[in-house]
Amino acid sequence: MTFIDKFPTEAKLVRWHFGVGFVALAIGGLFGLVQALYRTGHLRSLLPINAAQYYTVLTGHGVLLALVFTTFLICGFFVWAVTRSLDRPLSHPRLVWTGFISMVVGTTLAAITILNGFAPELPFGSANVLYTFYPPLQAHPAFYVGAALLIVGSWIVGADYFLTYRAWRADNPDKRIPLQTFMVLATFVMWYLSSAGVAVEVVAFLIPWSMGWISQVDPLLTRTLFWYFGHPVVYFWLLPAYLAWYTILPKLAGGKLFSDPLARVVFVLFVLLSTPVGFHHQYTDPGIAEGFKFIAMTNTFMLLLPSLLTAFTVVASLEHGARQRGGSGYIGWLRALPWGKPSFSAMALAGLVFAAGGFSGMINAGMNINYLIHNTIWVPGHFHLTVGTAFALTMMGVAYWLVPQITGKRLQHRTLAAIQPFVWVIGMTLMSNAMHRGGLAGLPRRTAKPLFRGEGAAPFDPVVGTISEMQLQIAIGGTLLFVSLALFLAVMVGTWLSRPGMGRLSVNGSIPSALSGPADSPRILDNLKVWTAIAVVLVIIAYGLPLYGMLADGVLAPGSPGFPV
Amino acid sequence: MTRLDDTALSRRGVLRAAAGTATAVAAGTAATGAAAAQAYDGWFSGDAKGGAVGNYDGTTVDRTGTDEVTIDVGVDANGGTYGFGPAAVRVDPGTTVSFEWVSNTHNILIDAQPDGADWGGHDPIENTGFTHTHTFDTEGVYTYYCNPHLTMGMKGAIVVGGDSGGGGGGGSDQPTVAADYGDWFTKSADGGATGNYTGDTTDKTGTDEVTVEVGADANGGTYGFGPAAVRVDPGTTVTFKWTSNTHNVLVQAQPDGADWGGHEPIENEGFTHTHTFETAGVYTYYCNPHLTMGMKGAIVVGAPPSGTTGGGGGGAAGSSVSPASTLWTAVFAGAVGVAMLVPVAVSYYRRTPAPDSSGAFDYEPGGDTDDQPAIPEADAFEPDTELGHDEYDPVGTLSIVAVYFLILVGMWAFTYFIEFLGNGPTIMG
Known part of the structure; x- marks a missing residue:
């Protein structure tokens, strides 16, 4: 039975989460286009912003896409995953609505402060603090309150995943946790553990500081708290994509998941290792001993393991599907996959692009080699492959498959949908390769006019090609990405507005069981209490002493007053 | 108008400019505040x-x-x-x-x-x-x-x-001075918004002696300068008259060449401080103990520019928007607004039952009921030859993973041995 008929309440929840997420995606994507053109100097004079407002656009792009779009999509997607895999409705749907409303209010507050950069007539003050909101850059308090409400809202939504699981466990005392629910719970254990850092940063320091209750904050401490959350958050984005790759993608390929236990091992490793790695974003920060940075580096490299396990398991599952469809050969089986099906091609291409992102992630993680590309445009080049494609494009694929099931409406504009993932990947390939190469040449990130000072491209030293060619690729790539996004939104809006009950859907919601099921794996894999406890110990090892060192000279010292932007 | 220099917006430039407005270091707001005033504001000087x-x-x-x-x-x-x-x-x-x-x-x-x-x-x-x-x-x-x-x-x-x-x-x-206080009276500046600044500048030109009350009723107590903003002619003597207790007058910004020192000691009701304002331009000042209440003031010395009234102020630092870009901003905002309304409008249209649309019904989620059938899904994929666990040997996966590793090793070697060892860290350069 279609999801909407079986679980109408939950389908409505998923729809609302996806709807808000898509609005954020539309606005944030438009900002991305403006940014790509302004920064590269193409059509700059036609753009409705000046150089100062570039940072408004940059903040909006980062916050709306990396925090708002992701969190809403994830919370909605997980409602579906828990309900479907436990085969029972949520235990407390009102709790989820509460969390949703908290997230909407928080998003609205933060969005108003960001848009203040264009229209100072709006309430509150402005918040051009960029996605990382590093002190001493100071935003209006409403921005921080909004961010806190967004995080807390996700916690409330997450609580019902656990409550629903508990109700299911009471009825099924001896069963293994269904894989999708296991993945959801593991992701949220990691999320609770890591987002506590940003919650402390915002609630204990930034809100009182922006209200004027305390005069200064310690920038190093607040940055450390941010990155305590700031790296695990990328796994908060990634793990839902993994959930889709492990459980939906094999089915779309016409096959079965290769190994259920391996998938569980991967998620357990993420619970353990996601959080004690944040210092690898702070390799150039003074005030943190090299040894602790080294611990973060080794933990980061250990995190390659679950991602490489994923690459193997997911590709093996796709191959299973291809061979069931008649594919053969060492490489030739790839042709047998249903590339014309947008839900499949979006997710599979997202996985392919993520493999390239894995490479630049390895460079980022290396303590010495990181210095080569730190704070250059290489870094945005990297995360546009990961969150910008591995997550975003996967969620678009999920939407092509899931939105018909949660609305009861046939997918519209299917030709547009079929070409959309390919346009995205072409655009991303142009943009991201140029960003990586520009970073190697020293092109800075977070800069409205990187070629300023009349010297043009002269100070930069590309290995291959020229800076102007890279700038052009970024501009064209960004434009193609925006076109692709517009195609996606056209399909979604068209589907959403079409009439329900117009006949058979083009998608099928059943998910076959794995080739190698959970019965083959040790039960301790399902014991999240054990893994949580070990994760906490690892966090204490990685963060205990450095945090103590930062606090020992006074919680707010050495401090800095705020610079409102 | 505090105009952020558009071309000086390097990353640090933004920080500096923002810091300049925020902490309101004298140089920042004062120099540009009187921009239209005199001597091209030092534009041709070595400074x-x-x-x-x-x-x-x-x-x-x-x-x-x-x-x-x-x-x-x-x-x-x-x-x-x-x-x-x-x-x-x-x-x-x-x-x-x-x-x-x-x-x-x-x-x-x-x-x-x-x-x-x-x-x-x-x-x-x-x-x-x-x-x-x-x-x-x-x-x-x-x-x-x-x-x-x-x-x-x-x-x-x-x-x-x-x-x-x-x-x-x-x-x-040129003796004309625009009454432009940047963001001095707004909530973005130190101390927050000034409640008794309404956007108007009291015009006292043509008078030789002007009185400003220190500690007038405003801002939730006796925390205002009365009037908050006043325009006088060059050469006017302004008398600051304390009308309540524990205030001082600190100069936030004044034009180049001006020599007003304010009055730093904290004084009580009855005290007066006088100063003759000779240099044209915009002077901003505040009471230090009550800055956070919004006790701020401004004096404009000079005639208003033709065609302007005494108003002004309020603009956010850095958002110097020319009419052309204001138009674009309006178009942009309008487009976003329309785009967000379209779904509502269209859904209203689509919800209206179409006449004789065969097979359509008013669908309510919840499955097969008396009024409606359930929504049918597509058939699940049935492979021609089912490939079981033991028959399946993922050699294709092995090939792909091997290729990926070769690419990884090659790119890593390039990045480390050629880029890193050959060029050194870019952030140091």
């Missing part, structure tokens, strides 16, 4: 960016009464072909100015222009023979420069309108 301008001798060439004026770009000056000729010129409103390139590799970027002016300059670098024209309609002072040769002192200024009757007297004598 401004780019340094002194060799071919500006203090005179402004008067070209009023002519409809078309030519300025040469790249005349011999400043140790090469690095001058605008003439460097400073006065024209009537509505005059079309032609900039003619007489040497190579110059452009025109705007340093400052009056609110509402829409001159875009000419960003691309051009060579001899190129001409850029613009018609200057908005009165005020425009300052501009050539970006490649800024450090040589290739800067210029145009005065549009004003008291042109006297001829080539030079822009330095």
Whole structure:
């Protein structure tokens, strides 16, 4: 039975989460286009912003896409995953609505402060603090309150995943946790553990500081708290994509998941290792001993393991599907996959692009080699492959498959949908390769006019090609990405507005069981209490002493007053 | 108008400019606050960016009464072909100015222009023979420069309108001052918004002696200057009269050359502090104990610019928006608004039952009921040959993973051995 008929309440929840997420995606994507053109100097004079407002656009792009779009999509997607895999409705749907409303209010507050950069007539003050909101850059308090409400809202939504699981466990005392629910719970254990850092940063320091209750904050401490959350958050984005790759993608390929236990091992490793790695974003920060940075580096490299396990398991599952469809050969089986099906091609291409992102992630993680590309445009080049494609494009694929099931409406504009993932990947390939190469040449990130000072491209030293060619690729790539996004939104809006009950859907919601099921794996894999406890110990090892060192000279010292932007 | 220098927006430039407005260091707001006021605000002096301008001798060439004026770009000056000729010129409103390139590799970027002016300059670098024209309609002072040769002192200024009757007297004598306080009275500045500043500047020009109350009822107590903003003539003596207790007067910003020291000791009711304001420009000041209550004030010395009233202020730092971009912003905001409303409108349209649409029904989620059938899904995929666990050997996966590893190793070796060891860290350079 279609999801909407079986679980109408939950389908409505998923729809609302996806709807808000898509609005954020539309606005944030438009900002991305403006940014790509302004920064590269193409059509700059036609753009409705000046150089100062570039940072408004940059903040909006980062916050709306990396925090708002992701969190809403994830919370909605997980409602579906828990309900479907436990085969029972949520235990407390009102709790989820509460969390949703908290997230909407928080998003609205933060969005108003960001848009203040264009229209100072709006309430509150402005918040051009960029996605990382590093002190001493100071935003209006409403921005921080909004961010806190967004995080807390996700916690409330997450609580019902656990409550629903508990109700299911009471009825099924001896069963293994269904894989999708296991993945959801593991992701949220990691999320609770890591987002506590940003919650402390915002609630204990930034809100009182922006209200004027305390005069200064310690920038190093607040940055450390941010990155305590700031790296695990990328796994908060990634793990839902993994959930889709492990459980939906094999089915779309016409096959079965290769190994259920391996998938569980991967998620357990993420619970353990996601959080004690944040210092690898702070390799150039003074005030943190090299040894602790080294611990973060080794933990980061250990995190390659679950991602490489994923690459193997997911590709093996796709191959299973291809061979069931008649594919053969060492490489030739790839042709047998249903590339014309947008839900499949979006997710599979997202996985392919993520493999390239894995490479630049390895460079980022290396303590010495990181210095080569730190704070250059290489870094945005990297995360546009990961969150910008591995997550975003996967969620678009999920939407092509899931939105018909949660609305009861046939997918519209299917030709547009079929070409959309390919346009995205072409655009991303142009943009991201140029960003990586520009970073190697020293092109800075977070800069409205990187070629300023009349010297043009002269100070930069590309290995291959020229800076102007890279700038052009970024501009064209960004434009193609925006076109692709517009195609996606056209399909979604068209589907959403079409009439329900117009006949058979083009998608099928059943998910076959794995080739190698959970019965083959040790039960301790399902014991999240054990893994949580070990994760906490690892966090204490990685963060205990450095945090103590930062606090020992006074919680707010050495401090800095705020610079409102 | 605190105009963030558009071209100085390197990453650090933004931080600096933001910090300048926020902590309201005197240099930041004061110097630009009186921008339209006098002597091109030091634009041709060695203190401004780019340094002194060799071919500006203090005179402004008067070209009023002519409809078309030519300025040469790249005349011999400043140790090469690095001058605008003439460097400073006065024209009537509505005059079309032609900039003619007489040497190579110059452009025109705007340093400052009056609110509402829409001159875009000419960003691309051009060579001899190129001409850029613009018609200057908005009165005020425009300052501009050539970006490649800024450090040589290739800067210029145009005065549009004003008291042109006297001829080539030079822009330095203009006594008009706009009542522009930047964000001083807004919540973005230190101490937050000033409750008793309504956007109006009390005009006390024509009076020799003016009184400002210190500690007037405002801002939730006796925490106001009364009036908060006042305009006086140069040479006016202003008496600050304490009308409640524990206040002082600290100067936040004043024009270059002004010598007001404020009154730092904290005084009580009955105390007076007087100062004669000679230098034209905008002065901002506050009471330190009650700054956070919004106890801030401003004095404008000089006549209002023609066509403006005493209002102003309020603009956020850095958002210097020309009319053209205001239009774009409106279009942009409108487009976003329309885009967000479209789904609502269309869904209303689509919800209305279409006549005779076969097979359609008013669907309510919940499955197969008396009124409606359930929504059917597509059939699940059934493979021709089912491949079980033991028959499946993922050799294709192995091939792909092997290829991926080879790529990874190759790219890593390139990045480490060639880029990293060969070039060294870019962040240090």
